Amino acid sequence: MATRVIPPRILKNLRYNTTTKPLNAAQPSISPAIASPSLFERSPSPPAADVIPASAAGTAALNLDDAERLFASVSTKRLLRSSAVLHATAVGPMVDLGMWMMKSRVFQSGLLKDLVMAATKETFFSHFCAGEDAASAGRSIRALNDAGLRGMLVYGVEDAHENDGCDRNLNGFLHTVDVSKSLPPSSVSFVIVKITAICPMALLERMSDLLRWQQKDPSFVLPWKQDSLPIFAESSPLYHTQKRPEPLTPEEESDLQLANQRLLELCQKCEEANMPLLVDAEHTTVQPAIDYFTYSSSIRHNKDDNPIVFGTIQTYLKDAKERLLLTTKAAEKMGVPMGFKLVRGAYMSTESKLAESFGYASPIHNTIQDTHNCFNDCSSFLLEKIANGPGSVVLATHNIESGKLAATKAYELGVGKVNHKLEFAQLYGMSEALSFGLSNAGFQVSKYMPFGPVDMVMPYLLRRAEENRGLLAASGFDRQLMR
Numbered sequence: 001m002a003t004r005v006i007p008p009r010i011l012k013n014l015r016y017n018t019t020t021k022p023l024n025a026a027q028p029s030i031s032p033a034i035a036s037p038s039l040f041e042r043s044p045s046p047p048a049a050d051v052i053p054a055s056a057a058g059t060a061a062l063n064l065d066d067a068e069r070l071f072a073s074v075s076t077k078r079l080l081r082s083s084a085v086l087h088a089t090a091v092g093p094m095v096d097l098g099m100w101m102m103k104s105r106v107f108q109s110g111l112l113k114d115l116v117m118a119a120t121k122e123t124f125f126s127h128f129c130a131g132e133d134a135a136s137a138g139r140s141i142r143a144l145n146d147a148g149l150r151g152m153l154v155y156g157v158e159d160a161h162e163n164d165g166c167d168r169n170l171n172g173f174l175h176t177v178d179v180s181k182s183l184p185p186s187s188v189s190f191v192i193v194k195i196t197a198i199c200p201m202a203l204l205e206r207m208s209d210l211l212r213w214q215q216k217d218p219s220f221v222l223p224w225k226q227d228s229l230p231i232f233a234e235s236s237p238l239y240h241t242q243k244r245p246e247p248l249t250p251e252e253e254s255d256l257q258l259a260n261q262r263l264l265e266l267c268q269k270c271e272e273a274n275m276p277l278l279v280d281a282e283h284t285t286v287q288p289a290i291d292y293f294t295y296s297s298s299i300r301h302n303k304d305d306n307p308i309v310f311g312t313i314q315t316y317l318k319d320a321k322e323r324l325l326l327t328t329k330a331a332e333k334m335g336v337p338m339g340f341k342l343v344r345g346a347y348m349s350t351e352s353k354l355a356e357s358f359g360y361a362s363p364i365h366n367t368i369q370d371t372h373n374c375f376n377d378c379s380s381f382l383l384e385k386i387a388n389g390p391g392s393v394v395l396a397t398h399n400i401e402s403g404k405l406a407a408t409k410a411y412e413l414g415v416g417k418v419n420h421k422l423e424f425a426q427l428y429g430m431s432e433a434l435s436f437g438l439s440n441a442g443f444q445v446s447k448y449m450p451f452g453p454v455d456m457v458m459p460y461l462l463r464r465a466e467e468n469r470g471l472l473a474a475s476g477f478d479r480q481l482m483r
Contacts (some may be wrong), residue, residue, distance in 0.1 A: 017299055027099035028198065054440045062403070062404055062437050063441075064434065064481075067433075070432070070481065071164055071432075071436075071482070079482050080392075081126075082429070082482060083482040083483060084123075085127040086127075101116055102157065113230065117454050120454060120458060125457065128427070128429040129450050130428060130449035132451070132454060134175060134176070134179040134451070136451070137153060137449065138453075140449060141153070141187050142184065142187065145183075145184055145187035148186065148436075148439045149435060149436075149439055149445050149447055150445065151189065151449045152188070152190045152191075152192055152278065152425060152446045152448045152449060153176050153179065153180055153190070153192065154448060154451065155169075155175075155176045155450075155452060156451060156452040159194070159196040159197060160307045161200055161202065163200065163258055166197070168424070170198050174269055176271055177269050177273055180275055181275070189446040190275070190276045190277070190310070190423075191270060192448070193263075193277055193278070195263070195279060195282075195289070195293050199255075199259035199262070200255060200259075200341075203289075204286040204289040205285060206288050207289035208240070208241075208288040209240065209245040210222055211231060211288040211292060212240060215243055216238060220434070223247075223424070224248060227296060229295035229298070230326040230327050231323075232323070234322065235318060237319070237360065239355065239360045240284065240285055240354075240357040244305070260293075264297075264300075267297050267300070267301045267308065271308050276309075276310055276396065277308060278310040278311060278312070279294045279309065279310065280312060281311075281312035281343065281345075281459065283354075284317070284347075284363060286344050291308060294310075295311065297309045298336055298338060300329070302336050302337050302338065303337070306337065307338060307390075307391060308339075308340035309339065310341055310394065312390070313341070316345035316371045316374070317363050317364065318363055318364070318365055321377055321381075325381075333358065337391045338390075339391065340382060340394070341396075342379055342393065342397075372399065375397065375402055376406075377400065379395055380405075383410055384424070386422065387414065389414035392422070392423075393422055395424050396424075397424070397425075400434055403424065403434050403438060406424070407443065410443070416444075418444060422444065423443075423444055423446055424444070424446070425447070425448060426446075426447060428448055428450070435447065438466050
């Protein structure tokens, strides 16, 4: 989805509110970085001040115009490679070529495959991925941490279609938690899980159909359904389910029990490690089931003021704000502290085509500005919530204006580096200027870092490149600063 860039002359004059409360959390200790083939090879800097007093908040600028400061210790070689990769991914035909090559049988075996994988590994993979295994991902995290940023570890696995694949994927996610525990304290902000990787896709589709029908007909009983939070709003699209679905079969109920056990095991491991687990969002065909898993797990594992399970709200959906309001209200009533990640969304073409096939309008906002407004409204709402009560929020945005607005609001409310209350996030290899700028302004910032073998992770990234053409094309601000 395309983003709008604020001219540097405006950013240079940005100052925060002088009445901000002090940020009272100590900066976590940072271990020396191990050499990593990433953009984040930086010399160790003097440790940041533990507390930012109110007077300093008034003078701290979100300065994204000073390229020397933002990329001070990044080598010219790294900048050249990063600039080249971002230029390539901004060209639509390059994305088309990459998709074709990954799908073509010609490149599925033999020498051609080896050549393509080798070239990919040294360019796109090295730029957008943390490494091929847990050890290399750990090195990338350490380098990132030394640059003042944190990492969200993403085991870059694909959707699963049977239980054996789900079990293998679960082991990968559990290992990711172990890796995070072995790294410097607080260098990993979240472990990411895809419900589509630990529950068969067909079952998620069936569950979503049943949940949608129950929304249409509240008397429709789902015997397998555990306590949850509101999944739909009045404005939520339900066209996916055209007729009353059949109940789950005994085999499907057995598969659901296995999926519940996998998620429970992962949540318990994260709870023991005090490592937040962030559930990624998907397209609306299966998102109701994903929200159901997320919210039922939140009720069980989120205690006091320490959310362990975080859900994702896609603000390019027209019903996003209404659903967020309903869910937070219900969670407050139940005494459940909620963690949310806000994103714009990555399935624009898929959602529009699906809605059109049913004869309905797209569930996506009609204009990009409507999406920006929804993200900013939800961001402001959640920041006010966490400033005055329990809960946490991750603002995942590459949009500079949204970053500026949220940073200003957070300073006004006194929300900063406090117990995972607020985290900004961007994709690894994207929006580096915004990441460093927010970090320099005193906020916790994470990079979304997929890892795994090249042939496993690249389809995952290419599919997102297909869905995020506008985002890649809008990386001009970073390319300009790198030049």
